[in-house]
Amino acid sequence: xxxxxxxIRRWTLVLPPxxxxxxxxxxxxxxxxxxxxxxxxxxxxxxxxxxDAPSFPLVRSYKEMTEYLEFLLEDPHDYQSVVxxxxxxxxxxxxxxxxRDSGAKNLGAVGAYGAGYFLQADRWAEVIRLLDRLxxxxxxxxxxxxxxxxxxxxxxxxxxYDRWAPKIPKRAxxxxxxxxxxxxxxxxxxxxxxxxxxxxxxxxxVGPDGGERIMHVSGSPAIIAKNRYGLTGELPLxxxxxxxxxxxxxxxxxxxxxxxTN
Numbered sequence: 389x390x391x392x393x394x395x396i397r398r399w400t401l402v403l404p405p406x407x408x409x410x411x412x413x414x415x416x417x418x419x420x421x422x423x424x425x426x427x428x429x430x431x432x433x434x435x436x437x438x439x440d441a442p443s444f445p446l447v448r449s450y451k452e453m454t455e456y457l458e459f460l461l462e463d464p465h466d467y468q469s470v471v472x473x474x475x476x477x478x479x480x481x482x483x484x485x486x487x488r489d490s491g492a493k494n495l496g497a498v499g500a501y502g503a504g505y506f507l508q509a510d511r512w513a514e515v516i517r518l519l520d521r522l523x524x525x526x527x528x529x530x531x532x533x534x535x536x537x538x539x540x541x542x543x544x545x546x547x548x549y550d551r552w553a554p555k556i557p558k559r560a561x562x563x564x565x566x567x568x569x570x571x572x573x574x575x576x577x578x579x580x581x582x583x584x585x586x587x588x589x590x591x592x593x594v595g596p597d598g599g600e601r602i603m604h605v606s607g608s609p610a611i612i613a614k615n616r617y618g619l620t621g622e623l624p625l626x627x628x629x630x631x632x633x634x635x636x637x638x639x640x641x642x643x644x645x646x647x648x649t650n
Contacts, residue, residue, distance in 0.1 A: 404468075404469075404528060405570055406568045406570070407530065407568060409533055410533070410534035410535065410553075410555070410571075410574065411575055412575070415574045415575065415601060417473075417533045419439060422441040424529065425468040425627075426468035427442070427468070427469040427470070428470055429441055429442065430444050430456055431444070431446050432447050432453075432473065432474060432477025432480070432481060433446075433474055447477075447478075448481075449481055449485065450485035457519065461525060468529060470528050471533065472532045474534055474535060475554065475556050476556075486504055492504065495508060505557075508560065509557075512559075516563060516564065519532075532564065532568075535554075536552050537555040538551070541609070543609075546609075552612065568614075569616045571605075571612060571614045572604065573612070575603075576601055603624075605619045606621060617634075
């Protein structure tokens with residue numbers, strides 16, 4: 389038993405996080421990604437603007453997306469992060485590839501029993517598989533950027549209510565959220581203020597530039613969010629807080645490895 393424990397501790401490694409960041413337009417998702425550790429972007433829409441960040445040419449097909457990911461797997465490079473910007477654009481490429489292959493006009497017309505939607509989920513799974521290989525084989529952080537949409541959540545106990553969610557098709561969303569170590573909702577710090585003698589409520593930002601930019605890293609009825617690092621509540625929309633957590637984890641596991649080899 390002691391020998392087994394020593395071996396397991398010795399080979400325990402901290403891998404870079406798999407992260408899904410979503411939020412409203414203009415909140416700074418791409419800026420956040422560009423300030424991460426040595427990133428390279430796979431753009432499915434022209435969202436970088438004037439940001440100075442390495443990127444592949446605009447990805448125009450699902451085949452190009454998988455090819456570029458394979459290039460990152462196979463070719464020498466020093467990039468430490470891979471960023472897909474955005475999930476909505478990736479899904480559009482996936483749907484276009486299925487319709488082109490099948491000759492159908494929409495996913496519902498592909499085969500029988502929802503075959504088109506299963507193919508859509510399968511091609512998302514292939515992208516996830518390639519991203520996971522980049523993480524494990526090339527030690528790269530993975531960041532997927534998504535738009536936010538207001539959805540209706542159904543709860544057996546409390547009924548239906550509104551909730552912010554990443555704009556990703558339902559079948560693929562479950563895969564992505566389950567796979568990611570961090571799902572974060574980017575927004576501004578706000579407070580609600582009653583005006584007109586309480587007849588209406590307006591939101592106002594807390595902090596400069598319309599409100600401090602933050603990200604929620606734990607879920608609530610209002611948002612889809614999660615993490616596997618014990619983080620609670622919200623963090624600034626900046627890398628410093630996450631780097632501190634990862635550094636602590638790496639040090640603690642290194643101590644475990646050292647202990648296991650003694």
